[in-house]
Amino acid sequence: MIRVELVKLLTRPRTWITILALNALPTLVAVLLAVTDLGPRPGTGPPFLSAVLTDGTLFPLAALGIVLPLFLPVAVAVVGGDAIAGEVQSDTLRYLLVRPVSRLRLLVAKLVSVVVFVVLAVLAVAVVAYVEGRLLLGDAPATGVVSVSGSTLTQAEMTQRTGLAFVYVVLAMLGVAAIALFFSTLTDSAVGAALGTIGVLVASTVLLGLDAADAIKPYLMTRHWLAFVDLFRDPIRWGDVVDGVLTQLGYLVVFAGAAWANFATKDVNR
Amino acid sequence: MSELLIATHGLTKVYRGGVTAVDHVDLEVRAGDVYGFLGANGSGKTTTVRMLLGLVLATEGGIELFGEAMPKAGASVLPRVGALVEGPGAYPHLSGRANLTLLDSTDGRRRRGDRRRRVGEVLEQVGLDPADRRPVRTYSLGMRQRLGLASALLRRPPLLVLDEPTNGLDPQGIREMRELLLSLNRAGTTIFLSSHLLAEIEQMSSRVGVLDRGRLVLQEDLATLQAPTGLVRVRTPDLSTALRLLDGQVVDRGEGHLVVRSPDAAALNAHLVARDVRVTELGPERRSLEEIVLAASESA
Known part of the structure; x- marks a missing residue:
């Protein structure tokens, strides 16, 4: 069933259009930086963006920082929200279930296909940003990179940590994927499920900016998203990264469980 | 009694809000039936x-399909059932062939080797092979309906459960669908056919169940339901002679015809002709399915 879901994901024009759109903003940023040569001052703006004018190979990380807060989760919400509700809308859910495909297998396959989408999207952003960084932006040091903490990282360390950062970003989307999947079992409208998920994201972001919400902040889904920057400190500061992964796994367990609880006995009337 | 492929016992569905959609229904569909569910x-x-x-x-x-309890035995029972439920469903951006291939591959155990052949066969069977590579979004409703039937037939199931299968088809398409289903039935497929179209059920079914506001008000073999009523309709230009001859047997008379109580239409015909009554039309009266359904619904 996972294979079938992957075929569906990959044959859908929407998947590729979404990935293309995800790359649009980093590309625009790269072009603007290359033309104007005006980077943000260090410590302001998206992470790593101030450094890319000197070292273009850092641009994949900057691009991730650009898409992570909004574009990537919105894309995940759209793809995840479509999981079950989209099958309802194309009148195909009932035909899958009477094949029969067990409801549990279907949910698992849907979740896997959303995660595969995240991996594809993140990889695409990284590759496109790397090429842009190389072509348009600074081509300074091949010897090593200055870490966020000020010391120098070797090229090998850099590659390793960049890999970790990408894994972290993929994991950071698990919560969004699980929530979108849950909403997708609640409603017959794929758009409704996506908007509901985006609503949760916005709420999480708003609460993060509110002092009165200090007590619940550690549990907010978006709290640790940008913690991937900590991977580039010397030595790596694991605290927030680990908390971030644990938070995502918590969301995954709760909402994937809720999706199953709701879908297992749901009357499929459409 | 032959094997029951579908049996329900006191089947009831009350939706949230208290609407009773189905009320203690006991269906019995035997192997070999074309069961019209009206x-x-x-x-x-x-x-x-x-x-x-x-x-x-x-x-x-409770529900039993092939003698096994549903929905618990779904994994073993449903592969033997081909279904078309309330309109077909397909991914609009994929072709008809790609849709069938995808559906067929949800079934991990089937060998991939003859998938292409299986898909090709059902496409041809429903007459969709000229359009198999066009995306489904360009299909007419009738073509989608054919595609839905093709997906129901993929596994060559011994039982077909079809909900309004001729919906959206033109008269030619309806006729082809009917012939296809009847030929499948002759080859041994049991068909459970739900429809609101009396004529469709009357033309195809061997057995009829009538649902009225959630309750099964009638379930019987069509042949039994439409057995001669013991009345014969006679049309003749010699009405007054006939009336005289059949005094006491005439139940009803109309413009140029009589309704006569007679157990044997052939004997009646011979009797009339022997006495120089010219007969234009003569035949045993059968109740139409419409009358039967209306009577069953009213008495319920």
Whole structure:
């Protein structure tokens, strides 16, 4: 069933259009930086963006920082929200279930296909940003990179940590994927499920900016998203990264469980 | 009694909010039947079909397909059932062939080797092979309906559960669908056919169940229902002679015809002709399915 879901994901024009759109903003940023040569001052703006004018190979990380807060989760919400509700809308859910495909297998396959989408999207952003960084932006040091903490990282360390950062970003989307999947079992409208998920994201972001919400902040889904920057400190500061992964796994367990609880006995009337 | 492929016992569905969609229905569909499941829109047909297939969970009562309890035995039973439920469904951006291939590959155990052949066969069977590579979004409703039937036939199932299968087809398409289903039935496929179209059921079914506001008000073999009523309709230009001859047997008379109580239409015909009454038309009266359904619904 996972294979079938992957075929569906990959044959859908929407998947590729979404990935293309995800790359649009980093590309625009790269072009603007290359033309104007005006980077943000260090410590302001998206992470790593101030450094890319000197070292273009850092641009994949900057691009991730650009898409992570909004574009990537919105894309995940759209793809995840479509999981079950989209099958309802194309009148195909009932035909899958009477094949029969067990409801549990279907949910698992849907979740896997959303995660595969995240991996594809993140990889695409990284590759496109790397090429842009190389072509348009600074081509300074091949010897090593200055870490966020000020010391120098070797090229090998850099590659390793960049890999970790990408894994972290993929994991950071698990919560969004699980929530979108849950909403997708609640409603017959794929758009409704996506908007509901985006609503949760916005709420999480708003609460993060509110002092009165200090007590619940550690549990907010978006709290640790940008913690991937900590991977580039010397030595790596694991605290927030680990908390971030644990938070995502918590969301995954709760909402994937809720999706199953709701879908297992749901009357499929459409 | 032959084997029951579908049996329900006191099948009931009460939706949230207290609407009783299906009310203690006891279906009996035997192997080999073309079972016509009749009911007006909103009578609970589709809810019943969905419960049979495990899509909707019954509030009360039991369902057996092939003698196994549904929905518990779904994994072993449903591969033997081909279904078309309330309109076809397909991914619009994929071709008809790609849709069938995708559906066929949800079944991990089937060998991939003859998938292409299986898909090709059902496409040809429903007459969709000229359009198999066009995306489904360009299909007409009738073509989608054919595609839906093709997906129901993919596994060559011994039982077909079809909800309004001729919906959206033109007269030619309806005729082809009917011939296809009847030929499948002759080859041994049991067909459970739900429809609100009396004529369709009357033309195809061997057995009829009538659902009225959620209750099964009638379930009987069509041949039994339409057995001669013991009345014969006679049309003749010599009305007054005939009336005189058949005094006491005439139940009803109309413009140029009589309705006569007679156990044997042939004997009646011989009797009339022997006495120089010219007969233009003569035949045993049968009740139409429409009359039967209306009577059953009224008495319920």
